[in-house]
Amino acid sequence: MLTVDEALQQILKHVQPGPAAAVPLQDCLNLVLAEDLKTPHDSPPFDKAMMDGFAVNSAAFEEGVERTLGVLETITAGTVPSHTAKDDAARIMTGAPIPLGADCVVPIERVQFDEAMPDSVVVNGGDVAAERNVLRQGSAAKTGEPLMAAGTLLQPQHIAVLAEFGVANVPTFRRPTISVLATGDELLPIDQPLTPGRIRNSNEPMLVSQIQRAHGTPVPLGVARDTQDDLRPKIQQGLECDFLLLSGGVSAGTLDLVPAELQAAGVEQVFHKIQMKPGKPLWFGQLKTADRHCWVFGLPGNPVSSMVCFELFVRAAMRQFAGHANPMPQTVLGRLTEDVTVKGDRPTYFPSRLEQTDDGLTVTPVPWGGSADLRSTAQANAMSVLQPQAETYRAGQTVPTISW
Ligand SMILES: Nc1nc2c(c(=O)[nH]1)N[C@H]1C(S)=C(S)[C@@H](COP(=O)(O)OP(=O)(O)OC[C@H]3O[C@@H](n4cnc5c(N)ncnc54)[C@H](O)[C@@H]3O)O[C@H]1N2
Numbered sequence: 001m002l003t004v005d006e007a008l009q010q011i012l013k014h015v016q017p018g019p020a021a022a023v024p025l026q027d028c029l030n031l032v033l034a035e036d037l038k039t040p041h042d043s044p045p046f047d048k049a050m051m052d053g054f055a056v057n058s059a060a061f062e063e064g065v066e067r068t069l070g071v072l073e074t075i076t077a078g079t080v081p082s083h084t085a086k087d088d089a090a091r092i093m094t095g096a097p098i099p100l101g102a103d104c105v106v107p108i109e110r111v112q113f114d115e116a117m118p119d120s121v122v123v124n125g126g127d128v129a130a131e132r133n134v135l136r137q138g139s140a141a142k143t144g145e146p147l148m149a150a151g152t153l154l155q156p157q158h159i160a161v162l163a164e165f166g167v168a169n170v171p172t173f174r175r176p177t178i179s180v181l182a183t184g185d186e187l188l189p190i191d192q193p194l195t196p197g198r199i200r201n202s203n204e205p206m207l208v209s210q211i212q213r214a215h216g217t218p219v220p221l222g223v224a225r226d227t228q229d230d231l232r233p234k235i236q237q238g239l240e241c242d243f244l245l246l247s248g249g250v251s252a253g254t255l256d257l258v259p260a261e262l263q264a265a266g267v268e269q270v271f272h273k274i275q276m277k278p279g280k281p282l283w284f285g286q287l288k289t290a291d292r293h294c295w296v297f298g299l300p301g302n303p304v305s306s307m308v309c310f311e312l313f314v315r316a317a318m319r320q321f322a323g324h325a326n327p328m329p330q331t332v333l334g335r336l337t338e339d340v341t342v343k344g345d346r347p348t349y350f351p352s353r354l355e356q357t358d359d360g361l362t363v364t365p366v367p368w369g370g371s372a373d374l375r376s377t378a379q380a381n382a383m384s385v386l387q388p389q390a391e392t393y394r395a396g397q398t399v400p401t402i403s404w
């Protein structure tokens with residue numbers, strides 16, 4: 001049986017980044033940049049005033065000496081100066097271009113100026129120094145410098161930077177399309193009353209919302225009964241997407257037909273079963289033909305097993321497809337708030353509450369009854385990774401934890 005790390009390596013070895021395309025900037029939130037970008041122009045693109053006031057030439061002043069200067073013009077943001085201001089001043093607004101000759105902006109609060117006599121201003125030399133309140137062209141970025149690296153997850157700050165530099169269409173990797181097929185004769189739609197031996201299909205809405213949270217496009221396919229006749233066409237439909245997630249039917253029961261049906265559909269198995277709890281029966285494979293490439297996860301039917309396998313493996317695969325620089329699960333260290341004993345011989349991904357406290361990041365495993373105990377996960381927002389060991393984990397010890 002593979003370890004979790006070996007399984008992740010296998011997945012990342014097989015899944016390739018999806019195609020890149022130019023996407024309008026306003027649709028780029030949470031997409032990943034597909035190319036290294038360079039700055040197409042200086043930022044700022046001209047020398048600009050950082051205060052409302054008067055643009056002056058510092059060389060024309062002596063420390064502490066007051067001077068009366070003529071005011072040549074008023075320069076507002078969006079206009080261009082029409083005079084040089086070597087021995088005179090120009091009234092200037094924040095964001096407007098500095099006139100030639102000037103190298104300092106004295107804020108309006110610091111000068112003696114009468115709106116009724118706008119042609120002159122009295123400036124004290126003590127308020128004047130070269131470069132004061134002036135932002136020089138290219139001081140934030142020069143033309144041709146690196147702007148943003150391929151693999152960057154585009155968040156509002158990146159979108160703002162791309163807008164500043166006029167990148168209206170952005171080369172990004174496509175979001176994966178992911179079909180979800182729940183399998184099992186016992187599954188009822190969620191709006192149906194329970195009947196003997198039946199349960200509701202909680203995995204489909206869970207997986208659909210996990211896909212949405214991870215910025216994929218879900219394609220729910222409903223439920224397949226545990227028969228070849230029902231499974232086959234639905235598997236074919238699912239294989240049209242970039243990924244197909246099946247839940248249930250991957251362990252050793254008489255109706256656990258999923259691995260055999262996937263192989264019959266031409267999906268090559270990469271691995272089956274992992275040394276972990278919950279989630280041991282996970283199945284992973286790929287269909288690769290001239291016109292199709294689909295990666296397939298057979299998730300264990302138990303709801304918490306499916307949830308954990310998604311967060312650990314499917315999310316990494318989605319990140320790889322979407323072009324993330326680091327697709328691996330993001331782990332933080334949390335300090336246990338209580339003692340924990342781990343039973344069994346597999347690493348356990350334990351539903352837990354991760355919190356930022358005055359004491360740093362803390363982690364509290366929630367009371368949890370195993371892979372079918374879905375309700376307890378409603379108190380959790382993470383899973384802590386606990387290794388099988390004879391000694392009890394002690395409160396205060398740090399453990400790796402993965403946020404949901
Ligand atoms: N002899 C063995 N039996 C089992 C093994 C094993 O290795 N040998 N593994 C156990 C483990 S671990 C798990 S996990 C489960 C996984 O089984 P399957 O993936 O085959 O899933 P099913 O048997 O179809 O279902 C398991 C459980 O989950 C419920 N389920 C299924 N689908 C849904 C859904 N969409 N929504 C809510 N609940 C669902 C289903 O009713 C079962 O109770 O196998 C163990 N057995």
Ligand code: MOO
Nearest residue numbers: 278279280305371
């Ligand atoms: O691995 Mo199963 O998911 O323990 O219940």
